[in-house]
Amino acid sequence: MNLTTTETKFILHWGEMGTRWGINRTVAQVHALLYIAGRPVPADEIAQTLSVARSNVSTSLRELQGWGLVKASHVLGDRRDHFETMQDVWAMFKLVATERKRREIDPTLGVLKEAIAQAEKSGEKATREKLAQMLEFFETVTEAFEEFVKMSPGALKKVVKYGGKLQKLLGVGT
Amino acid sequence: MNLTTTETKFILHWGEMGTRWGINRTVAQVHALLYIAGRPVPADEIAQTLSVARSNVSTSLRELQGWGLVKASHVLGDRRDHFETMQDVWAMFKLVATERKRREIDPTLGVLKEAIAQAEKSGEKATREKLAQMLEFFETVTEAFEEFVKMSPGALKKVVKYGGKLQKLLGVGT
DNA sequence: CCGTTCTTTCTGTAAGAAGTGAAACATCGG
DNA sequence: CCGATGTTTCACTTCTTACAGAAAGAACGG
Numbered sequence: 001m002n003l004t005t006t007e008t009k010f011i012l013h014w015g016e017m018g019t020r021w022g023i024n025r026t027v028a029q030v031h032a033l034l035y036i037a038g039r040p041v042p043a044d045e046i047a048q049t050l051s052v053a054r055s056n057v058s059t060s061l062r063e064l065q066g067w068g069l070v071k072a073s074h075v076l077g078d079r080r081d082h083f084e085t086m087q088d089v090w091a092m093f094k095l096v097a098t099e100r101k102r103r104e105i106d107p108t109l110g111v112l113k114e115a116i117a118q119a120e121k122s123g124e125k126a127t128r129e130k131l132a133q134m135l136e137f138f139e140t141v142t143e144a145f146e147e148f149v150k151m152s153p154g155a156l157k158k159v160v161k162y163g164g165k166l167q168k169l170l171g172v173g174t
Numbered sequence: 175m176n177l178t179t180t181e182t183k184f185i186l187h188w189g190e191m192g193t194r195w196g197i198n199r200t201v202a203q204v205h206a207l208l209y210i211a212g213r214p215v216p217a218d219e220i221a222q223t224l225s226v227a228r229s230n231v232s233t234s235l236r237e238l239q240g241w242g243l244v245k246a247s248h249v250l251g252d253r254r255d256h257f258e259t260m261q262d263v264w265a266m267f268k269l270v271a272t273e274r275k276r277r278e279i280d281p282t283l284g285v286l287k288e289a290i291a292q293a294e295k296s297g298e299k300a301t302r303e304k305l306a307q308m309l310e311f312f313e314t315v316t317e318a319f320e321e322f323v324k325m326s327p328g329a330l331k332k333v334v335k336y337g338g339k340l341q342k343l344l345g346v347g348t
Numbered sequence: 349c350c351g352t353t354c355t356t357t358c359t360g361t362a363a364g365a366a367g368t369g370a371a372a373c374a375t376c377g378g
Numbered sequence: 379c380c381g382a383t384g385t386t387t388c389a390c391t392t393c394t395t396a397c398a399g400a401a402a403g404a405a406c407g408g
Contacts, residue, residue: 035308042384056367079384108187118179229358229399232355
């Protein structure tokens with residue numbers, strides 16, 4: 001697959017973004033490539049296009065499949081696995097966000113709850129209080145987030161549009 | 175400073191969380207420590223408590239100050255700088271989120287816009303369209319996010335509480 | 349000023365993550 | 379069942395980042 005300069009620029013940037021958010025550069029690049037391609041691509045073609053080892057692509061694809069971002073598909077007359085990603089950006093985001101919540105936020109909630117119980121038992125009042133505040137924050141944001149990802153993009157846009165008014169309606173200041 | 179097991183557990187977990195989100199482990203630990211301490215702490219005490227090099231603490235504090243999360247303060251009769259972090263979790267979150275948006279999302283919007291213009295010029299219709307969708311997504315989410323951080327925690331809770339009803343009110347499905 | 353205390357910068361080392369290529373493994377057609 | 383094709387796993391290398399410790403740099407007290 002031959003990339004135009006535009007496509008290359010996008011893929012490289014996407015890779016950088018990935019690293020900043022704790023996602024492997026190659027993984028992010030593979031995903032970007034599949035998004036741009038918009039069709040099932042065989043692994044070796046990905047490797048060639050991105051100039052990375054075939055094995056590296058294999059690992060990255062497995063990772064992406066683990067996130068539910070990529071699925072394997074097949075093309076008639078071709079034994080090779082092909083891979084494609086969803087073309088709906090909002091759906092992509094939901095997947096990743098939900099999965100990260102599950103993998104990272106939920107365990108954090110657990111740790112906080114445990115720590116609070118422990119602090120309670122050993123009479124560490126100040127620490128207990130701080131952890132409780134943190135827990136409350138996480139719980140609120142988590143719930144808000146869950147409402148958020150339930151929305152359709154259209155709904156989201158309306159909420160943004162009327163956001164200020166809604167806040168007034170609810171009688172809460174900024 | 176002597177940490178209880180509860181505090182240690184929290185600080186270690188916070189460090190891990192940091193690494194998963196592209197934040198240096200020590201930086202995150204220092205921040206957690208200051209949050210738990212809830213009072214100005216001198217750098218050498220931080221180093222001792224976390225068992226890291228004094229220089230490492232210095233770098234981490236500088237980083238945290240860059241995020242606006244930590245500020246230096248002074249204690250009468252002590253020449254050493256002391257450092258403290260805000261105790262309001264919501265405020266902390268706002269700071270970090272806003273700053274990350276500035277450092278990472280905004281440049282991404284720029285790259286996308288450039289790439290779209292370029293794709294337009296060179297007639298890459300499909301690519302242009304995909305990038306445009308991505309840009310639209312980012313813009314919508316960014317706006318939503320801006321409404322979000324404007325809210326007080328109280329407002330947020332109400333929105334969560336009435337979230338479903340609001341969506342119905344707006345006539346948008348899930 | 350000069351010694352003391354505290355802070356930051358810098359350089360080398362160590363730890364960790366990412367990536368390659370070879371080898372093992374699987375699948376399929378004939 | 380065997381050769382061909384495609385995929386994954388694994389051991390090793392490379393690259394990056396984090397960290398420690400030394401040295402340099404400030405700030406202050408006397």
